Amino acid sequence: MAPVAVRLELWDRSSPYDASGPPVGDLVVHDRRTLLGLAVNPDLWFGESYMAGRLDVRGALEPVVEALSRLSPLSPSWRARIGRALVIPNTLRAARDNVHHHYDLGNHFYQQWLDRELVYTCAYFERPEMSLDEAQQAKLDLICRKLQLRPGDTVVEAGCGWGALALFMAQHYGVRVKAFNVSREQLAFARERAAREGLAGRVEFVDDDYRNVRGTFDVFVSIGMLEHVGLPHLHTFADVLRRCLRRDGRGLLHFISRDAPCPLNPWIRRRIFPGAYTPTLAEVTTRVLTPAGMSVVDVENLRLHYARTLELWAARYEAAKDSVRSTYGDQFARAWELYLAGSQAAFATGWMQLFQVIFTPRESAPPFWTRAEIFSRPESTE
Amino acid sequence: MAPVAVRLELWDRSSPYDASGPPVGDLVVHDRRTLLGLAVNPDLWFGESYMAGRLDVRGALEPVVEALSRLSPLSPSWRARIGRALVIPNTLRAARDNVHHHYDLGNHFYQQWLDRELVYTCAYFERPEMSLDEAQQAKLDLICRKLQLRPGDTVVEAGCGWGALALFMAQHYGVRVKAFNVSREQLAFARERAAREGLAGRVEFVDDDYRNVRGTFDVFVSIGMLEHVGLPHLHTFADVLRRCLRRDGRGLLHFISRDAPCPLNPWIRRRIFPGAYTPTLAEVTTRVLTPAGMSVVDVENLRLHYARTLELWAARYEAAKDSVRSTYGDQFARAWELYLAGSQAAFATGWMQLFQVIFTPRESAPPFWTRAEIFSRPESTE
Numbered sequence: 001m002a003p004v005a006v007r008l009e010l011w012d013r014s015s016p017y018d019a020s021g022p023p024v025g026d027l028v029v030h031d032r033r034t035l036l037g038l039a040v041n042p043d044l045w046f047g048e049s050y051m052a053g054r055l056d057v058r059g060a061l062e063p064v065v066e067a068l069s070r071l072s073p074l075s076p077s078w079r080a081r082i083g084r085a086l087v088i089p090n091t092l093r094a095a096r097d098n099v100h101h102h103y104d105l106g107n108h109f110y111q112q113w114l115d116r117e118l119v120y121t122c123a124y125f126e127r128p129e130m131s132l133d134e135a136q137q138a139k140l141d142l143i144c145r146k147l148q149l150r151p152g153d154t155v156v157e158a159g160c161g162w163g164a165l166a167l168f169m170a171q172h173y174g175v176r177v178k179a180f181n182v183s184r185e186q187l188a189f190a191r192e193r194a195a196r197e198g199l200a201g202r203v204e205f206v207d208d209d210y211r212n213v214r215g216t217f218d219v220f221v222s223i224g225m226l227e228h229v230g231l232p233h234l235h236t237f238a239d240v241l242r243r244c245l246r247r248d249g250r251g252l253l254h255f256i257s258r259d260a261p262c263p264l265n266p267w268i269r270r271r272i273f274p275g276a277y278t279p280t281l282a283e284v285t286t287r288v289l290t291p292a293g294m295s296v297v298d299v300e301n302l303r304l305h306y307a308r309t310l311e312l313w314a315a316r317y318e319a320a321k322d323s324v325r326s327t328y329g330d331q332f333a334r335a336w337e338l339y340l341a342g343s344q345a346a347f348a349t350g351w352m353q354l355f356q357v358i359f360t361p362r363e364s365a366p367p368f369w370t371r372a373e374i375f376s377r378p379e380s381t382e
Numbered sequence: 383m384a385p386v387a388v389r390l391e392l393w394d395r396s397s398p399y400d401a402s403g404p405p406v407g408d409l410v411v412h413d414r415r416t417l418l419g420l421a422v423n424p425d426l427w428f429g430e431s432y433m434a435g436r437l438d439v440r441g442a443l444e445p446v447v448e449a450l451s452r453l454s455p456l457s458p459s460w461r462a463r464i465g466r467a468l469v470i471p472n473t474l475r476a477a478r479d480n481v482h483h484h485y486d487l488g489n490h491f492y493q494q495w496l497d498r499e500l501v502y503t504c505a506y507f508e509r510p511e512m513s514l515d516e517a518q519q520a521k522l523d524l525i526c527r528k529l530q531l532r533p534g535d536t537v538v539e540a541g542c543g544w545g546a547l548a549l550f551m552a553q554h555y556g557v558r559v560k561a562f563n564v565s566r567e568q569l570a571f572a573r574e575r576a577a578r579e580g581l582a583g584r585v586e587f588v589d590d591d592y593r594n595v596r597g598t599f600d601v602f603v604s605i606g607m608l609e610h611v612g613l614p615h616l617h618t619f620a621d622v623l624r625r626c627l628r629r630d631g632r633g634l635l636h637f638i639s640r641d642a643p644c645p646l647n648p649w650i651r652r653r654i655f656p657g658a659y660t661p662t663l664a665e666v667t668t669r670v671l672t673p674a675g676m677s678v679v680d681v682e683n684l685r686l687h688y689a690r691t692l693e694l695w696a697a698r699y700e701a702a703k704d705s706v707r708s709t710y711g712d713q714f715a716r717a718w719e720l721y722l723a724g725s726q727a728a729f730a731t732g733w734m735q736l737f738q739v740i741f742t743p744r745e746s747a748p749p750f751w752t753r754a755e756i757f758s759r760p761e762s763t764e
Contacts, residue, residue: 124752125751125752126752126754128751259667259671259672259676259677259678259744260672280667280668280672281663281664281667281678282663282664282665282667282668282672283664285662285663285664286662286664289641290641290642290662290664294641295641295683295685295732295735296641296663296681296683296735296737297683298681298682298683299678299680299681300680300753301677301678301679301680301748303748304747304748304751349745350677350744350745350746353677353678355678362641362732363731363732364732365686366683366685366686369507369510369686370506370507370508371682371753371756371757372508372757374753375753375754375757
């Protein structure tokens with residue numbers, strides 16, 4: 001466990017202990033109850049308190065969150081030092097849920113800090129200096145090449161967000177896509193884009209749960225949705241996969257993952273992603289791919305690309321924060337700031353992983369002989 | 383389950399059923415007891431009988447083995463048809479073990495059908511038309527690039543065979559290697575090569591079990607050894623990995639795998655690889671990498687490259703079979719012929735997988751930003 005390079009400052013300007021080495025920032029705790037919460041349940045309480053303005057960070061937020069994340073599980077020294085001045089109660093009264101959840105927020109909120117096509121998943125910085133817009137386009141193209149899409153292929157997408165991937169595949173690779181989503185606001189946006197770009201005949205946006213996918217397809221793709229399925233329902237995802245992928249097909253899952261099974265940070269689960277669970281690679285193979293009769297072809301860990309994506313999102317969010325605060329209030333604005341900084345820290349440190357997994361039905365050949373085929377772009381079909 | 387495209391012919395020239403569609407070959411069973419064994423325990427008995435010359439295949443061996451492999455678990459129609467003429471006994475008397483095992487065979491045996499450097503694992507056919515020698519060299523180089531070896535790195539290799547990888551790394555990438563093996567004949571060969579090629583100062587071949595590795599290294603690599611560790615001992619492998627890889631290091635495991643946990647074919651286990659177990663990817667992550675504090679960076683499935691490798695091995699073996707028969711006897715020669723054909727079928731059909739897994743200690747950065755770095759060769763240090 002690395003030493004904690006964060007200076008702690010209390011409401012009376014006292015500092016119960018100094019950072020070991022030069023601090024990356026100051027954690028300023030404004031009241032006794034907040035300090036208590038941090039001692040008892042830091043994973044939850046840090047977020048709750050930051051949101052409520054009961055603690056602040058002096059300096060950049062992300063390095064402090066990153067340093068603090070190394071305290072989980074809470075280090076004995078931190079706990080002991082804080083504990084000295086505290087009486088720990090038997091129960092912790094949690095604050096009530098009072099912020100909007102992820103998908104009730106409207107397109108305008110996301111348009112302020114995502115890329116121009118609203119791709120709300122890890123980008124691929126083919127060159128490190130790429131802009132966010134370029135890196136999201138590079139990610140869409142990488143997925144198409146990993147799937148070796150060919151003109152005329154039929155593709156089903158489980159969870160399509162604002163439709164960027166579905167439209168990209170149809171436009172650049174000549175495939176037909178059926179894309180499922182249950183968010184009406186996202187679907188309206190996606191359908192409007194499809195009509196405007198003349199792709200409505202090749203991309204069907206379906207207002208339904210992925211569990212209701214019918215028919216069979218050459219390609220199955222799901223980007224950033226598996227995390228929302230939840231561990232007890234992964235077998236349902238497997239059933240859909242088995243049912244709707246042709247025996248000579250191929251597919252790709254892109255999901256946030258952990259090295260070992262672990263519940264999501266409780267504050268993130270409460271405030272940002274209710275019901276979410278980030279499965280391990282082993283959980284995905286044993287609960288989804290193997291029961292669906294699929295073999296793993298290729299796995300790529302893009303966690304540092306997600307850290308970079310989140311860094312760029314956070315910078316754009318920072319620029320939009322006043323506008324967010326005036327629309328949604330200060331608690332909400334602080335919650336999202338913390339969520340972006342905390343996620344960046346989680347991917348930067350290896351606390352979270354981002355996997356892209358290519359798979360095929362057991363007896364079907366992998367879609368390429370070597371990965372060199374992923375790196376050579378086919379002729380455009382535009 | 384695909385229909386069985388094999389014609390069955392009995393000792394009296396009768397054929398109890400015809401192949402569905404044009405047969406890929408004839409399976410000729412010479413006596414009643416063999417047919418009985420096939421009905422009761424085909425996975426074991428096919429190999430035993432083939433070895434003993436109590437059944438033969440008319441036509442090429444591999445397609446027949448591949449077709450028959452689809453019968454496992456035994457299809458009801460096959461079982462019913464064979465069963466008609468048989469009384470099934472309660473016990474099956476297994477034949478006694480009477481062939482040499484894998485690593486008692488001497489270098490000369492392998493020199494007759496492996497590549498010139500005796501690389502006895504899956505090759506990498508960077509271009510499909512590569513020769514076996516070229517593809518084995520391409521595999522060695524691929525591993526070095528995946529590990530992003532740099533001059534001066536220290537490397538530990540757990541299970542080094544005849545030393546080809548260790549010597550390649552030292553010669554082409556300027557690293558220092560400590561390579562462990564318990565086969566004295568292989569070690570003598572490797573040391574002789576090291577001395578002849580002037581690499582003895584940079585590669586130490588250690589006559590010891592990998593469990594006795596001491597010290598820490600920048601790089602951990604193990605090619606085709608994990609299958610011999612056995613499921614109950616994977617935690618020991620994890621202990622070694624945790625202990626001997628530096629926290630800023632990286633490593634690679636190359637191993638035969640299965641989609642779902644499954645014991646090795648009983649005949650292969652009895653005759654070819656006693657004690658072996660081919661772990662699933664999930665078993666490797668949950669029993670080796672996660673307990674050792676490692677994160678998965680990259681996984682590549684090379685099963686079709688192993689099918690091609692085995693095809694070339696089998697062709698070379700076929701040319702050497704008379705010599706093998708005169709040294710080791712007919713049963714031995716037939717056993718190895720069947721093992722090579724059966725393995726080729728297993729990898730061709732997806733019954734077995736071949737994974738290369740790159741990993742790093744949890745908080746260490748992946749060794750490359752994108753895979754493009756794997757594809758660009760560094761300057762040679764020769």
